Amino acid sequence: MMNILSNNKLVMAAAAVVIAGAIWYGFSGGTSSGTLLGTESATSAVNAENKDIVETLLILRSVELSGTIFSSNIFRGLQDFSTEITQEPVGRTDPFAPLTASPVAPASKPASKSQPPASQTNSGNTSPLFSPLD
Numbered sequence: 001m002m003n004i005l006s007n008n009k010l011v012m013a014a015a016a017v018v019i020a021g022a023i024w025y026g027f028s029g030g031t032s033s034g035t036l037l038g039t040e041s042a043t044s045a046v047n048a049e050n051k052d053i054v055e056t057l058l059i060l061r062s063v064e065l066s067g068t069i070f071s072s073n074i075f076r077g078l079q080d081f082s083t084e085i086t087q088e089p090v091g092r093t094d095p096f097a098p099l100t101a102s103p104v105a106p107a108s109k110p111a112s113k114s115q116p117p118a119s120q121t122n123s124g125n126t127s128p129l130f131s132p133l134d
Contacts, residue, residue, distance in 0.1 A: 005012070069075055
């Protein structure tokens with residue numbers, strides 16, 4: 001092994017110089033002489049396709065709104081056709097609870113005057129559509 005190193009010193013030195021040069025070039029090759037920060041005018045940055053959009057935005061920027069529209073007879077003649085949202089009944093307190101759990105009655109629901117007899121109520125163990133045969 002020592003014989004190979006002593007015979008090829010010149011080749012190994014040249015390879016080390018080439019590798020060092022490649023590393024140096026890789027790390028320093030991306031710099032440019034120009035400044036990194038610069039300014040452009042807004043008109044030169046806009047291409048022809050977007051020029052009409054920019055012109056429309058500039059026109060809209062100059063528009064001033066005043067409250068005179070609210071005092072006109074046409075605005076006062078407008079009618080409201082919206083419908084009032086009614087309160088809907090609320091479902092179970094925990095919709096993911098098993099159905100065999102005892103339900104908790106909401107406090108806002110009044111008790112009905114005509115409740116079915118105890119023999120006809122569903123205990124939660126059987127379906128109300130299918131009653132056991134006598």
